[in-house]
Amino acid sequence: MAEHAQPLQSIERLSLNQITTDRWSLREAVEGCARAEVPWIALWRHKVAEAGLAESKRLVQDAGLRVSSLCRGGMFPAATAAERQARIDDNRRAVDEAAELGADVLVLVCGPAPDKDIAAARRMVEEGIEQLMPYAESCGVKLGIEPLHPMYAAERSVINTLAQANTIAERYKPEQVGVVVDVFHVWWDPDLYAQIARASGRILGFHVSDWLVPVPDLLMGRGMMGDGVIDFRRIRQAVETAGYFGPIEVEIFNQTIWDMPGDEALALMKQRYLEHV
Amino acid sequence: MAEHAQPLQSIERLSLNQITTDRWSLREAVEGCARAEVPWIALWRHKVAEAGLAESKRLVQDAGLRVSSLCRGGMFPAATAAERQARIDDNRRAVDEAAELGADVLVLVCGPAPDKDIAAARRMVEEGIEQLMPYAESCGVKLGIEPLHPMYAAERSVINTLAQANTIAERYKPEQVGVVVDVFHVWWDPDLYAQIARASGRILGFHVSDWLVPVPDLLMGRGMMGDGVIDFRRIRQAVETAGYFGPIEVEIFNQTIWDMPGDEALALMKQRYLEHV
Numbered sequence: 405m406a407e408h409a410q411p412l413q414s415i416e417r418l419s420l421n422q423i424t425t426d427r428w429s430l431r432e433a434v435e436g437c438a439r440a441e442v443p444w445i446a447l448w449r450h451k452v453a454e455a456g457l458a459e460s461k462r463l464v465q466d467a468g469l470r471v472s473s474l475c476r477g478g479m480f481p482a483a484t485a486a487e488r489q490a491r492i493d494d495n496r497r498a499v500d501e502a503a504e505l506g507a508d509v510l511v512l513v514c515g516p517a518p519d520k521d522i523a524a525a526r527r528m529v530e531e532g533i534e535q536l537m538p539y540a541e542s543c544g545v546k547l548g549i550e551p552l553h554p555m556y557a558a559e560r561s562v563i564n565t566l567a568q569a570n571t572i573a574e575r576y577k578p579e580q581v582g583v584v585v586d587v588f589h590v591w592w593d594p595d596l597y598a599q600i601a602r603a604s605g606r607i608l609g610f611h612v613s614d615w616l617v618p619v620p621d622l623l624m625g626r627g628m629m630g631d632g633v634i635d636f637r638r639i640r641q642a643v644e645t646a647g648y649f650g651p652i653e654v655e656i657f658n659q660t661i662w663d664m665p666g667d668e669a670l671a672l673m674k675q676r677y678l679e680h681v
Numbered sequence: 682m683a684e685h686a687q688p689l690q691s692i693e694r695l696s697l698n699q700i701t702t703d704r705w706s707l708r709e710a711v712e713g714c715a716r717a718e719v720p721w722i723a724l725w726r727h728k729v730a731e732a733g734l735a736e737s738k739r740l741v742q743d744a745g746l747r748v749s750s751l752c753r754g755g756m757f758p759a760a761t762a763a764e765r766q767a768r769i770d771d772n773r774r775a776v777d778e779a780a781e782l783g784a785d786v787l788v789l790v791c792g793p794a795p796d797k798d799i800a801a802a803r804r805m806v807e808e809g810i811e812q813l814m815p816y817a818e819s820c821g822v823k824l825g826i827e828p829l830h831p832m833y834a835a836e837r838s839v840i841n842t843l844a845q846a847n848t849i850a851e852r853y854k855p856e857q858v859g860v861v862v863d864v865f866h867v868w869w870d871p872d873l874y875a876q877i878a879r880a881s882g883r884i885l886g887f888h889v890s891d892w893l894v895p896v897p898d899l900l901m902g903r904g905m906m907g908d909g910v911i912d913f914r915r916i917r918q919a920v921e922t923a924g925y926f927g928p929i930e931v932e933i934f935n936q937t938i939w940d941m942p943g944d945e946a947l948a949l950m951k952q953r954y955l956e957h958v
Contacts, residue, residue, distance in 0.1 A: 526871065558892055593841075594844070
């Protein structure tokens with residue numbers, strides 16, 4: 405087995421993906437990060453829309469936070485050419501928002517198939533990224549392809565392994581398109597370490613949450629780091645060996661954590677991050 | 682896209698995996714198959730134990746059924762050598778039962794990791810199969826490695842792709858160790874068709890159920906064929922091109938189907954099999 409990374413000594417790379425504190429508005433999440441001295445935040449588009457783009461930017465800047473990524477673009481496959489074009493148009497707006505917010509990366513959740521032909525949907529994803537990339541590059545925003553766990557193949561994304569994401573990303577320059585490694589989605593993959601190594605220089609994000617046993621819910625069943633079976637430190641070692649030392653986002657869909665007071669969730673997140681990631 | 686197979690013209694390859702009618706005892710399942718003229722049945726060990734091995738054999742023979750497989754061996758990884766040996770001992774008993782029942786194949790659900798080291802658990806699976814194989818061969822029972830969906834990696838099996846199963850099976854002769862293709866577990870895999878082709882001559886079983894959208898439950902959320910998104914006919918075409926023309930098991934964990942009268946479940950299964958598989 406590869407040598408494990410040393411524990412993290414500070415929270416300087418820690419980013420709150422704001423879905424982890426879903427009850428908080430963008431303003432509340434920004435203020436919560438400032439109180440907890442969490443230096444990074446990952447924003448979701450629907451939260452930005454609620455607060456307004458200019459106000460979101462101002463809030464983040466005034467708090468001295470940095471935006472690790474904007475969630476999310478993608479959702480490329482659709483039954484008709486017109487609908488696929490509409491998705492591209494929406495992705496361009498997401499790129500605009502990411503640029504305005506100072507996010508280097510737009511995370512792509514690539515979308516499910518519109519029918520039973522998953523291979524065709526995968527080609528639509530490739531075509532969508534090909535169409536979107538020049539605009540993103542012109543705005544200085546990198547596209548981060550996030551493979552989603554195979555259990556989401558029918559509902560959220562037909563890109564389900566890091567190998568798929570790498571194959572698409574390698575068609576582009578690393579400053580155009582890369583991959584996002586979310587341990588919840590990829591921890592099970594027998595090819596994980598080879599694919600992380602293959603992604604060297606192209607990793608645009610590293611997301612953490614834990615895999616609970618038993619899994620309480622398909623969507624809302626992610627756990628706080630340390631509550632499940634994922635070997636974070638080994639995966640972080642691999643990601644760092646592949647050259648990624650950027651922000652580490654904590655992204656947890658879990659009703660129990662959502663029901664916690666936000667400040668408590670952040671305190672727990674900081675503690676578990678230092679203990680387990 | 683590959684040309685799709687022609688619809689099946691009869692139910693001569695149809696097998697009831699008895700978990701699909703979980704409320705039925707083995708006797709009731711055998712009698713139900715006989716009434717419905719389903720020619721094959723796949724038995725589960727706990728149901729055989731309830732009925733008694735000799736009585737199970739007699740019931741199946743008297744009804745003129747053939748046993749497509751016995752479910753299940755496996756569960757190899759464990760924390761201690763003594764516990765791993767106990768698992769091997771139990772697998773030998775499973776081989777004995779398969780031989781007695783006239784099942785050519787013991788299906789292996791390989792087991793989860795006892796800790797966070799999934800790579801070590803995968804090695805334990807390889808070692809377990811290596812230990813078990815000579816005994817199985819001596820009994821005339823083939824070992825069928827069934828990759829389970831990655832969402833079961835922490836709870837049921839660390840063998841999660843057909844690629845993994847093929848890599849292990851290829852160490853042996855096709856009459857010793859092969860793979861079982863269950864569409865529910867593998868339909869999402871971007872490497873599916875290449876791995877089915879790679880498994881040529883080694884496919885020991887083909888299982889069908891559907892992937893529902895949304896997934897109602899992690900374990901109990903499988904659907905009747907036609908109720909979900911799986912392209913059965915394309916996968917069956919690939920499996921047949923790889924040389925498999927044996928029984929096709931319908932294996933559905935679904936409370937709604939379990940709550941149906943068994944005869945109705947079998948009637949529906951036959952209809953959907955001819956329409957969709």
